[in-house]
Amino acid sequence: MATQADSRLTTLKIxxxxxxxxxxxxxxxxxxxxxxxxxxxxxxxxxxADWTNAIYGVxxxxxxxxxxxxxxxxxxxxQEEFWRNVLNTMVIVFFTVVISLTFGTLGGYALARSGFxxxxxxxxxxxxxxxxxxxxxxxxxxxxxxxxxxWGLKGTAIIVLVAINxxxxxxxxxxxxxNIPKDMDESAMVDGCTRFQAFRYVIVPVMWPGVITTGxxxxxxxxxxxxxxxxxxxxxxxxxxxxxxxxxxxVQVQGNIMFAVAAVVSATAPLFVLxxxxxxxxxxxxxxxxxxx
Amino acid sequence: xxxxxxxxFILPTLSAMILFIALPIVSVFVQSLFIQHEQVLIVSESxxxxxCTPTTSIDVEATAALRAAQPLGRFNGLGTYLxxxxxxxxxxxxxxxxxxxxxSFVSGLMDLKFYKALFFTLTYxxxxxxxxxxxxxxxxxGVNNLPKAMRGVAIFISLLPFLVATxxxxxxxxxxxxxxxxxxxxxxxIFNDPSLSIKASTSLMWIALMVYGVWHTLPFSFITFYAxxxxxxxxxxxxARVDGASxxxxxxxxVVPHLMPLVSFVTLMLLMDxxxxxxxxxxxxxxxxxxxxxTFIVSDLREAGNPLYASAxxxxxxxxxxxxxxxxxxxxRTWRDFNVKAH
Numbered sequence: 001m002a003t004q005a006d007s008r009l010t011t012l013k014i015x016x017x018x019x020x021x022x023x024x025x026x027x028x029x030x031x032x033x034x035x036x037x038x039x040x041x042x043x044x045x046x047x048x049a050d051w052t053n054a055i056y057g058v059x060x061x062x063x064x065x066x067x068x069x070x071x072x073x074x075x076x077x078x079q080e081e082f083w084r085n086v087l088n089t090m091v092i093v094f095f096t097v098v099i100s101l102t103f104g105t106l107g108g109y110a111l112a113r114s115g116f117x118x119x120x121x122x123x124x125x126x127x128x129x130x131x132x133x134x135x136x137x138x139x140x141x142x143x144x145x146x147x148x149x150x151w152g153l154k155g156t157a158i159i160v161l162v163a164i165n166x167x168x169x170x171x172x173x174x175x176x177x178x179n180i181p182k183d184m185d186e187s188a189m190v191d192g193c194t195r196f197q198a199f200r201y202v203i204v205p206v207m208w209p210g211v212i213t214t215g216x217x218x219x220x221x222x223x224x225x226x227x228x229x230x231x232x233x234x235x236x237x238x239x240x241x242x243x244x245x246x247x248x249x250x251v252q253v254q255g256n257i258m259f260a261v262a263a264v265v266s267a268t269a270p271l272f273v274l275x276x277x278x279x280x281x282x283x284x285x286x287x288x289x290x291x292x293x
Numbered sequence: 294x295x296x297x298x299x300x301x302f303i304l305p306t307l308s309a310m311i312l313f314i315a316l317p318i319v320s321v322f323v324q325s326l327f328i329q330h331e332q333v334l335i336v337s338e339s340x341x342x343x344x345c346t347p348t349t350s351i352d353v354e355a356t357a358a359l360r361a362a363q364p365l366g367r368f369n370g371l372g373t374y375l376x377x378x379x380x381x382x383x384x385x386x387x388x389x390x391x392x393x394x395x396x397s398f399v400s401g402l403m404d405l406k407f408y409k410a411l412f413f414t415l416t417y418x419x420x421x422x423x424x425x426x427x428x429x430x431x432x433x434x435g436v437n438n439l440p441k442a443m444r445g446v447a448i449f450i451s452l453l454p455f456l457v458a459t460x461x462x463x464x465x466x467x468x469x470x471x472x473x474x475x476x477x478x479x480x481x482x483i484f485n486d487p488s489l490s491i492k493a494s495t496s497l498m499w500i501a502l503m504v505y506g507v508w509h510t511l512p513f514s515f516i517t518f519y520a521x522x523x524x525x526x527x528x529x530x531x532x533a534r535v536d537g538a539s540x541x542x543x544x545x546x547x548v549v550p551h552l553m554p555l556v557s558f559v560t561l562m563l564l565m566d567x568x569x570x571x572x573x574x575x576x577x578x579x580x581x582x583x584x585x586x587x588t589f590i591v592s593d594l595r596e597a598g599n600p601l602y603a604s605a606x607x608x609x610x611x612x613x614x615x616x617x618x619x620x621x622x623x624x625x626r627t628w629r630d631f632n633v634k635a636h
Contacts, residue, residue: 016435107306133569136609140317163313224458
């Protein structure tokens with residue numbers, strides 16, 4: 001129901017549109033620029049003399065004969081064996097998400113259905129744990145992990161990521177389970193189910209929307225993590241993000257910065273697809289914590 | 294739910310949190326109280342034709358054995374906290390005694406690496422947080438005015454900077470800011486100074502880091518506020534309009550108060566995240582210009598061959614105390630809300 005006042009262009013409206021336009025440009029431009037530039041040679045990507053070189057690929061044409069080149073991707077994936085890091089990421093992210101969701105659904109369900117005071121204290125503790133900088137926790141792991149000889153293994157990183165993930169997962173699933181009416185599982189228990197059966201046969205079938213949303217955030221945390229994966233994984237077990245960071249140091253020396261650019265684009269592409277498919281869930285997950293307070 | 298069932302349901306998640314979050318905090322604290330063994334020295338007499346001279350040498354084997362036997366090192370109490378690279382109490386007292394006024398005291402403090410890093414961390418936190426709040430609200434209002442079909446696109450584009458890994462996002466930006474990158478080169482042309490380099494100047498580096506911080510976290514506040522705007526009651530808006538309030542007045546007196554709970558939630562999240570800034574510093578390779586508490590921990594742990602656990606531990610505990618100070622107001626409020634609900 002647009003009134004006349006709504007549709008009139010006021011100065012305020014123009015300013016706010018301009019602000020949005022500028023923001024969208026600032027948000028998108030670095031990605032467009034880097035994706036486009038990753039198919040060029042270094043002379044074009046860092047084209048000080050004439051920035052249009054980066055768009056038309058003058059040097060790329062001169063060096064490779066066409067205005068697009070896959071040299072950066074070849075260098076990163078084959079020469080520097082980036083595919084190993086991609087595989088490591090897949091393994092670590094998959095297990096982290098599956099285990100955190102399993103632990104989180106059980107715990108979140110219990111917290112949502114328990115009215116005792118200690119449930120509140122557990123949630124409070126989780127909130128405090130959530131605020132701990134990950135890097136301070138990492139400095140606590142290093143010494144014991146070296147002593148027990150489990151430093152550098154994928155399994156270790158998975159367990160640590162699961163634990164770091166728990167506070168957030170617990171809060172999100174707790175507020176999600178609160179919205180599922182208590183009557184559902186309680187009537188199942190009246191009919192003779194145990195608490196676990198009620199959970200298994202009544203709650204599990206209806207919980208997937210919440211679990212998927214939470215899972216997306218567990219995925220992002222594990223996928224984007226740098227503090228844990230860079231400090232606790234040995235070189236052959238490294239995931240994409242720390243690999244990209246260490247790439248930067250080594251390839252800059254050899255003048256192969258385009259390898260790093262290609263690796264960065266390869267690591268960002270899955271996120272792009274993720275947002276494309278799950279935008280609604282990500283937005284609702286971001287605001288779930290806020291609305292509940 | 295019965296206590297026993299509750300226990301079995303909560304057991305996996307609780308044990309994960311206790312083992313890998315609570316215990317490491319304890320472990321960090323214990324580590325910070327110890328310090329590495331000193332090297333074992335052996336004094337031997339070397340006798341030559343002109344008499345004997347005592348020479349001191351390091352017993353490498355014995356040192357290694359001692360360090361392996363007691364990896365924590367020897368007990369040092371709060372020594373690490375007070376040493377030169379942390380709170381530096383002795384140095385601070387000296388500067389205080391020598392300084393003529395507040396200005397010279399502060400500039401003296403800035404020579405101490407801990408206070409310098411703390412200063413950067415706090416500046417970063419308290420510049421980025423308000424900027425992100427205000428701009429996020431402004432953009433949320435702007436997007437809310439857009440036609441329905443365009444809102445989805447706007448949100449899609451906005452999510453990218455937020456969801457990309459911090460280290461990857463800041464790397465992208467650092468290439469663009471490079472003297473030969475698109476933004477860096479453009480700035481050189483604008484200011485007509487071909488030697489202008491963001492990476493060589495401390496103040497420009499700080500600005501670049503903060504710009505990155507805003508770019509990276511703005512989507513979070515924008516999307517939260519945007520969701521909040523959908524819940525503003527239409528009746529109140531209409532009433533305000535009937536009463537003759539201008540758009541701006543409606544915004545300030547109706548919309549903003551409605552969003553206040555969200556503002557405090559977003560502020561809390563931003564404070565927590567900004568206080569632990571460290572990934573952009575690594576990606577920008579800006580360690581020479583800006584250090585944060587977290588980069589200290591990383592560089593201590595990366596110390597080639599033998600990581601400085603004590604130093605890293607002490608910095609970690611100090612960081613945790615910082616986070617706790619930032620969090621207290623919120624925790625007190627939650628506690629009060631809970632008690633109000635309970636009674």
